[in-house]
Amino acid sequence: MSTGSNPGQATNWIIDDPVAGVFKVNRSAFTSQEVLELERERIFDRAWLYLGHESELLNPNDFLTRSVGGRELIFNRNRKGEFQAFLNTCPHRGAQVVREPTGNAISFKCFYHGWAFNNNGKFATKSPPETYPDSFNCAGDVDLPRVPRLESYRGFYFINYDAGAESLLDFLGGAVDVLDIVSDHSPNGMEIVGGAHEYSIRANWKLLLENSFDGFHAAETHETYFDYLISELGSDVLSDIKTLQEINRAHNFPQGHSFTEARAPWGRPVARSIPTWGEKGKAQEAAMVAELNERVGPERALRIADRDRNAGFFPNLVINDIMAITVRTFYPVQPDLMLVRSWALAPVGEDLEARHRRLNNFLEFLGPGGFATPDDVEALESAQRGYAAAKLAPWNDISRGMLRALPRADDESQMRTFWREWNRRMQGGR
Amino acid sequence: MGNVMAIAQSRPRADYEDFLYHEAALLDQWRLEEWFALFAPGATYEVPTMGKARDATPDNALFYVADDYRRLRHRVDRLLKKAAHAEWPRSSHVRMIGNVRVEGADERGTQIACSFVTYRSKNNITDTYIGHTYYTLVDDGGQLKIQSKRVLLGMNSLQPHGKISIIL
Numbered sequence: 001m002s003t004g005s006n007p008g009q010a011t012n013w014i015i016d017d018p019v020a021g022v023f024k025v026n027r028s029a030f031t032s033q034e035v036l037e038l039e040r041e042r043i044f045d046r047a048w049l050y051l052g053h054e055s056e057l058l059n060p061n062d063f064l065t066r067s068v069g070g071r072e073l074i075f076n077r078n079r080k081g082e083f084q085a086f087l088n089t090c091p092h093r094g095a096q097v098v099r100e101p102t103g104n105a106i107s108f109k110c111f112y113h114g115w116a117f118n119n120n121g122k123f124a125t126k127s128p129p130e131t132y133p134d135s136f137n138c139a140g141d142v143d144l145p146r147v148p149r150l151e152s153y154r155g156f157y158f159i160n161y162d163a164g165a166e167s168l169l170d171f172l173g174g175a176v177d178v179l180d181i182v183s184d185h186s187p188n189g190m191e192i193v194g195g196a197h198e199y200s201i202r203a204n205w206k207l208l209l210e211n212s213f214d215g216f217h218a219a220e221t222h223e224t225y226f227d228y229l230i231s232e233l234g235s236d237v238l239s240d241i242k243t244l245q246e247i248n249r250a251h252n253f254p255q256g257h258s259f260t261e262a263r264a265p266w267g268r269p270v271a272r273s274i275p276t277w278g279e280k281g282k283a284q285e286a287a288m289v290a291e292l293n294e295r296v297g298p299e300r301a302l303r304i305a306d307r308d309r310n311a312g313f314f315p316n317l318v319i320n321d322i323m324a325i326t327v328r329t330f331y332p333v334q335p336d337l338m339l340v341r342s343w344a345l346a347p348v349g350e351d352l353e354a355r356h357r358r359l360n361n362f363l364e365f366l367g368p369g370g371f372a373t374p375d376d377v378e379a380l381e382s383a384q385r386g387y388a389a390a391k392l393a394p395w396n397d398i399s400r401g402m403l404r405a406l407p408r409a410d411d412e413s414q415m416r417t418f419w420r421e422w423n424r425r426m427q428g429g430r
Numbered sequence: 431m432g433n434v435m436a437i438a439q440s441r442p443r444a445d446y447e448d449f450l451y452h453e454a455a456l457l458d459q460w461r462l463e464e465w466f467a468l469f470a471p472g473a474t475y476e477v478p479t480m481g482k483a484r485d486a487t488p489d490n491a492l493f494y495v496a497d498d499y500r501r502l503r504h505r506v507d508r509l510l511k512k513a514a515h516a517e518w519p520r521s522s523h524v525r526m527i528g529n530v531r532v533e534g535a536d537e538r539g540t541q542i543a544c545s546f547v548t549y550r551s552k553n554n555i556t557d558t559y560i561g562h563t564y565y566t567l568v569d570d571g572g573q574l575k576i577q578s579k580r581v582l583l584g585m586n587s588l589q590p591h592g593k594i595s596i597i598l
């Protein structure tokens with residue numbers, strides 16, 4: 001395991017000793033510009049990256065613009081309703097062809113010189129004779145460039161910048177279980193609701209992936225949130241937490257994805273009532289459980305209604321299915337700065353009161369103005385400041401529970417799963 | 431609340447300005463209990479995500495903050511604890527308020543609008559929050575109280591702030 005003090009020379013950033021039960025990550029992985037450039041080449045340009053959910057483009061010709069993996073994209077549907085992804089840069093001189101966040105259009109026109117494209121990306125600029133040769137664009141070289149790969153699973157659209165990449169399904173592997181479960185919350189399908197939380201964190205992007213399925217930090221970092229729950233729900237929630245440790249597991253997949261599954265004391269909009277939701281809320285949640293039992297069977301219904309999941313999909317997609325469902329993705333601008341976007345996923349046609357409970361839960365815990373996320377941001381930024389001492393204090397410890405037979409949600413096997421895949425790809429593995 | 435009457439519109443604008451300056455000073459000084467006492471029972475404090483309409487509802491749009499009176503009380507309790515890590519050690523802030531307008535009055539109270547710039551400084555970084563705040567103020571036995579406070583942020587995202595860990 002060589003990990004030099006010069007990160008440019010490092011060939012291995014982790015120490016992985018399953019016999020001794022020790023796992024370490026070198027802190028240069030969070031601070032080095034060379035590492036970031038290698039991540040862009042070997043991870044973000046080769047792995048499947050989350051683009052958006054089908055519900056964000058309801059109608060033919062709908063479009064949205066979004067930055068994914070450091071590139072500006074247009075995600076749209078054509079007249080036939082087919083989903084497509086283009087690089088949002090004019091083949092003429094580079095300006096962004098679409099500058100609105102969302103809309104509906106059968107064609108796009110660049111504001112700089114007026115080059116135009118239909119919504120299949122085909123060059124459609126009218127010019128006087130002799131302006132361009134007759135053979136102009138016969139190779140399609142001035143069409144709006146397509147993202148090399150676009151594939152979806154249950155309405156979740158992903159892109160890949162590597163035309164030769166494996167299929168999305170092979171990449172997701174067994175972790176599709178989480179996409180199935182969140183898609184099965186409702187018989188009517190699921191949708192993104194109400195906009196997005198967009199914020200930045202002055203820390204390395206991998207710290208947010210770790211944090212998002214880290215069962216170990218919850219009680220300490222989020223003490224004030226649990227205080228709030230206890231004052232609202234009574235101290236029984238504490239004894240609940242102890243009992244619930246028995247069903248607390250991490251599930252890891254060789255592609256680098258993981259999810260934790262456990263049971264927490266908060267209410268779930270589908271479908272675990274808490275006393276503050278009242279008799280009506282209790283009845284509504286019971287009806288949802290009955291519907292789930294009927295539709296997906298009792299075993300799966302129990303997982304949907306009464307288990308809380310935090311999933312991390314390699315490299316930068318998080319789905320937390322907890323007191324609400326968040327879909328969160330993030331991307332590094334610098335080694336010590338990431339941009340974060342998160343959306344709330346909810347049943348189509350959700351009852352208004354259930355929707356109210358969901359969005360309340362969402363902003364209360366998951367949002368950057370809530371009772372928990374600001375403290376996560378503080379913790380990540382604090383760790384990043386600590387890495388200034390990396391030369392003298394070079395290692396993060398990720399060993400928790402490494403010798404335990406069945407990894408728990410509050411162990412660190414899910415981070416180790418991520419880091420092994422990260423390290424494999426950083427060595428050049430595909 | 432029985433004696434709350436929408437008679438506040440008879441006040442001169444300077445009264446409302448004084449009230450907003452007082453509120454800002456309490457927040458600048460972390461006097462959160464006194465700040466909470468400025469709210470009428472049943473009041474709300476809300477910060478929608480960027481670009482939302484002034485009358486957006488947290489029932490179908492994503493907000494950063496959508497506190498009813500009960501959760502606002504919890505917010506204050508939380509921010510006064512050392513375990514509110516983002517604000518312990520505490521940041522320092524400066525709030526500037528301008529363009530105060532009395533927009534009108536109805537049975538709900540008097541509508542006041544203002545613009546703000548709030549600076550928050552911690553860890554050698556100063557973040558700037560800008561926007562417009564819309565208040566409904568009521569007169570409670572001669573004292574102005576906040577019935578609702580809605581903050582429409584003027585940035586297009588929380589970059590580089592990362593969070594709203596203070597009260598705006």
